[in-house]
Amino acid sequence: MIQRTIRFHKLVRSLGVASSLSPSSKNLGVYRCFGTVASPNAEQASDPFEDSYDLDKHEYADVDWDNLGFGLVQTDYMYVMKCSNDGKFEQGQLRRYGNIELNPAAGVLNYGQAIYEGTKAHRKKDGNLLLFRPDQNAMRMKIGAERMCMPSLSVDQFIDAVKQTAQANKRWVPPPGKGSLYIRPLLLGSGPILGLAPSPEYTFLTYASPVRNYFKEGSAPLNVYVEEEYDRASRGGAGGVKTITNYAPVLKALTRAKSKGFSDVLYLDSVHNKNLEEVSSCNIFIVKGNVISTPATSGTILSGVTRRSIIEIARDHGYQVEERVIPVEELSEADEVFCTGTAVGVAPVGSITYQGKRMEYRTGAGTACPQLYSTLVGIQTGQIGDKKGWIVEID
């Protein structure tokens, strides 16, 4: 505890931040912009550490850990790195979290030239932090940068930024079993450009927020709506990379579905309007007997880190996993459906509505979803030994 405090003060000194910023400082407010509040029976609500975890032994921000959803809670620091004209990223640095200044003609503001990532840090019982496969996010950002004509930082630079952001905001990482610190790396065209062309300058930013359940449903099954009017991605487009331009266009379908009481929207392929693609915020899996299927990522579907991890975990559990084209009709034959994503985790789907017909699925004990999710969360939180080299531990 003393050592951690000393380390924190060294960090604060190196940043030239006022000494009033102590780890236990309560004057750094918690701001919820929007988002969901976890329900009492939410996924991570059952706290396996409840009896043994001593909150007082750790330094925490002033957060109501039992009522975290997926709304922005501003933390202390963000990591900022600029890229010069030659495409090289300079040494990045931590800065106090806050607004950034952009030229009105910045590429990101005018032409949407930006990509982002999402990854999580969990707190172990001994206080150390665990990152989950940050190298996968780093590599995906490189692929996305190439598609969007942006320079990319190296895998090591990316992982270092994520580590520094997690460490500097450690007091915002929820207690074990109460959620995680969601870390959002963002690469944007920050230089001014009037004609349509790649931005002359780029900025890489990483910020973080403590989170728990993504959906207001908590761990309760989702009710999903199959969208037929709007597509998420098109052939030859950028649906397979995490560009910011994939997200605003789904808001129309998403808000319409939410206003009708649905949790999220499932999109079909834009060519035939008949094969499953993905949900606004996550990938989708269907289960039939011992076979688990998910749409193949062939350019229009995001290759989720959770998606790939669940495929591997499911195979370890003895399931046959298929990545293939899935016609929408197969939804009526599935036993079970679930979604995966960094923000979402692994969420059971209770019903899907397509062309006015509501199809219902098995959820809860004895289904694949909780079994696979508990293995994933076990690895992410250090309760299950990491035999795959997926975890990066930092103190």
Ligand code: COI
């Ligand atoms: C994530 O899962 O990290 C995402 O980027 C989804 C986003 C809609 C919150």
